[in-house]
Amino acid sequence: MSTRQRRRVTIADVARQAGVSTTAVSKVLRSAYGVSPATRDRVRAAIDELGYRPRAAARGMRGRTYTIGVLLPDLRNPFFPDILDGLYEQLAATDYQAIIVTGGPDAKAESRAIDALVDRQVDGLLMVAPRVARARLEEVAGQVPSVVLGLHEKSARYDTVLDDDEVGAELVVRHLIGLGHRRVAHIGRRAVGREIRAATYARVMREHGLEEEVAVAMTSCSEEGGHEGARELPARSPCPTAIFAGADQAAFGALRALHEAGLAVPADVSPAGYDNTRLAALSQISLTSVDQDGAVMGRTAGRLLLERVEGRTTAVRFLVTPALVPRRSTAPPPDDVN
Amino acid sequence: MSTRQRRRVTIADVARQAGVSTTAVSKVLRSAYGVSPATRDRVRAAIDELGYRPRAAARGMRGRTYTIGVLLPDLRNPFFPDILDGLYEQLAATDYQAIIVTGGPDAKAESRAIDALVDRQVDGLLMVAPRVARARLEEVAGQVPSVVLGLHEKSARYDTVLDDDEVGAELVVRHLIGLGHRRVAHIGRRAVGREIRAATYARVMREHGLEEEVAVAMTSCSEEGGHEGARELPARSPCPTAIFAGADQAAFGALRALHEAGLAVPADVSPAGYDNTRLAALSQISLTSVDQDGAVMGRTAGRLLLERVEGRTTAVRFLVTPALVPRRSTAPPPDDVN
DNA sequence: GAACGCGTGGGTAACGTTACCCAAATCGGC
DNA sequence: GCCGATTTGGGTAACGTTACCCACGCGTTC
Structure with missing residues (x-):
């Protein structure tokens, strides 16, 4: 046979x-x-x-495996491919190969996924928006050269690549308030001590005397999370007229929830996202979003990893400044708003 | 430090x-x-x-690595996560860990990606819609237990999991013709000898006496591919009133192209996709598509791989029957059609 | 009571590569 | 033409795990 x-x-x-x-x-x-x-x-x-x-296994016994491990929270978020495009570009000229693993639903599963990469002796580890505790990140970084993408926590053990979430969130919330909205809600990712976008949202609302209107739903940054987060909103009285979702993917879920509730976009509600994924630009969706350059972030993460593999031990922090991309999903609130 | x-x-x-x-x-x-x-x-x-x-490396020297390699053409196609959900579910109860690698733009890059997995001594290999030649697949399957997903070619060396593309394509094209369309175009994936959907499209068109209207653009199944494929259509005279895209992702690109050309959906043109990804269901898009159960396909692929790892050497072929999901993107053609 | 089978557990030699160290050859400078 | 430095290449011992085989002790069977 x-x-x-x-x-x-x-x-x-x-x-x-x-x-x-x-x-x-x-x-x-x-x-x-x-x-x-x-x-x-x-x-x-x-x-x-x-x-x-x-053979990578035999190499791994003595030296390097020429493998870079990438941990992603999931595969559905359309922002991640942008990051990986950058990473691939950076690795293309080298002998290193990236392998991807997904973190799964909770911190425990994610921790196991990280273990799986460490067990496979990756030479470098890129963790994208991890949800495991900071101590765990430090521990991992003590074993493998690591770069963390998207977390604001500082560390001397690993490098950090991130977008200035405070600037980005402020841009969105000011944009919505500037359009005349007062009841602006937020859907974000539940992550203890890491909710920069949510905190900034609350701060900007306060700065505009809208602390009474602060409404936050912390779920996950998945489509389901956004759907769940937005579903309760129409039931509220009065219903928010704008939604700042912490990720485009969550905004897509919110769009679905709004449609199910019979609310028009942007006539009744103005949703906005974050990440400026390609789908946000699709004319049928035309979602206002915040652009953070994923390719640059991925490229930088790759470069930092290679440097660490070559021996650098000092920590680096690379910050990208985001920009608002207004689209048709956001407009002034309806006239009959009370 | x-x-x-x-x-x-x-x-x-x-x-x-x-x-x-x-x-x-x-x-x-x-x-x-x-x-x-x-x-x-x-x-x-x-x-x-x-x-x-x-340590996986040490294990790999003698026995298994407890690793399943997955080759994906890219990370942007929203259908792939469905497959992987199924695979993960199947592997969850085992000690096996899936690692993902992307194939890149051409067959050569994809072949290198496969090599990378073989070098890392994965115990099993799932290749999703690979574009390398059939001989290459056979060669790889001779080294590693393999399952190929989405290709109709039969082989004694690897298992096959696939959707009945002929049924699916026929459903879409008949649906469009049934709505009254005559100028139905097709955007598909360039893959020598593997264009089942394109061939079926052409056959169904012929069966309805529409061989004169057959218009095919073979690009890639990416968003860019769909965009490129659809961009030339409005320039044609007369312009097609319906488009059957071989993948939802390509249909999204087509939607963008149609919007740029100032054509309304479905008033001017009725696009349809394939895969029934979650985004197709989004109300703003509401894309008619063909549902193939990715989770079942992934689960089956995982099961077949585990069986092969345990020693099975006979080839298995698992066929899923697709179903049409009509949505608002497809409607009868405009009245002024000549 | 000897022979046999079975259930446990251990000793050891791989697996393929690289790190480390040493030897030989070559080179350059006076 | 000699000495030291440098360049080139090889021998060998790991790295951590598993496959293979063997030994031991106990119970069962003629």
């Missing part, structure tokens, strides 16, 4: 073919110091001829 | 702690035959006490 599974070509086969030692081959593989151009070429030729490929 | 990096706990440490041999510990780890319940409990206790975690 199945053809015989020939033993995989090893470094020893290459060495024999090229008439050199395994050490020499290993040096060529790692572009290490101590091989003449002539030997290098002979080894390269032997590698091509035999179709040799190094 | 950084705390000392203690040597990671190994199986020998656990053995010492539990007062048994490393062999015994290894057996417990793999739930292998030959350990008494008493020994098992002692070993488990030692593992917990020391916080031991097996």
Whole structure:
């Protein structure tokens, strides 16, 4: 039925073919110091001829695996591919390969996912908007060079790449208030001590004398989370006329909830998102959002990881400034607003 | 600055702690035959006490890595998370961990991504809609237990999980023709010998005496691909009144192109997609689509992979029957159609 | 009571690669 | 032409786990 599974070509086969030692081959593989151009070429030729490929497992036993682990909260958020585009671009010229793992529904599952990457001895770890406790991040960063994306907590153990959420949130809330809205609600991600967008929302509302109108639903940044968060709003009396969702994905869920409640956008309610994903730009949706450059963030994260793999131990913090992208989903509130 | 990096706990440490041999510990780890319940409990206790975690690299040297590799064409297609939900569900009860890799823009990059997974010695490989040649798939399947999702090619070396594209495409095209459309265009994925949906589209058109109206744009199933494919359509004379896109994601791109051309949906043009992603259901988009149960496909793929890892070598083919989900994006063509 | 089978557990040799160290050859400077 | 430095290449011992085989003790069967 199945053809015989020939033993995989090893470094020893290459060495024999090229008439050199395994050490020499290993040096060529790692572009290490101590091989003449002539030997290098002979080894390269032997590698091509035999179709040799190094085994990551064997490499991992002694040295590097040439693998970068990426932890994503989920695969549905359309903002993450932007980040990964940047990361891939940065890794393209290197021997490193990114592998992705999703964190799952809670901090415990996410912690297991991180473990899975550490067990596989990734050389570097990019954790996107993790929900595990800060102590856990520090612990992981003590084992593997790490970069955390999207969290404001500072650390000396890992690098941080993030968007200035305070600026971004302020832009949205001011935009909505500027349009004449007073009953602005917020849907955000439940994350103890990490709710910068929610806190900023509340602050800006207060600064405009709207502390009475503050209404927050903390769920998750998924489509379901946004749906759930927005579903209760129409039931309120009076119903908010604007919604600031902490992520486009959540805003999509809110759009669905609004439609189910028979509310028109933006005639009855003006929703806004965050991340400026490509779908937000889709004319049928045309969602006001906050642009943070995911590709730049991913590229930077990749660069920082490579630097750490090469030995840097000082912590770096890279901050991106967001910009408001107003679209048709936000407009002045209805006239009959009381 | 950084705390000392203690040597990671190994199986020998656990053995010492539990007062048994490393062999015994290894057996417990793999739930292998030959350990008494008493020994098992002692070993488990030692593992917990020391916080031991097996290293995948070392395991890979001799046995399994407990890793399932997943190859996705890209991360933006919202259908893929449905598949992965199913896969994760199937793997949840096992010790296996899924890692995701993206294939990149062309077959060559995709082939490298597959290599990366093979190099990392995944125990099983799920390739979603791969674009590499069939011979390459066979070669890979000779090295690693493999399941291919979404390709109609039969093979004795790997299992296949797929949707009945012929049924699905026929449903859409008949739906559009049934609404009164005659100038139905198709946007599909360029894939030599694999364009089942395109071929079915052409067949159904012929069966309705519309062979003159067949218009196909083969690009990629990305949003950009759909945009590009649909952009040329308005320029045609006469312009198609309906578009069957081979994927929702491509349909989203088409929606954008239609809007840019000032064409209304569905008043001027009726687009339809495939996959019935959650976004298609969003009221602002309300895209007619074909539902194929991604979760079931992913779950099945996972089950088949586990079976193959356990030793099955006969090939299995799992076919899902799709269903049409009509929504507001498709309606009868405008009256002034000539 | 010897032979046998079975359930447990251990000893050991791999697996493929790299880090470390050492040897030989070559080079450059006086 | 000699000495030290540098460049090149090899030998070998890990790395942590599992596959394989063997030993022991106990119960069961002729």
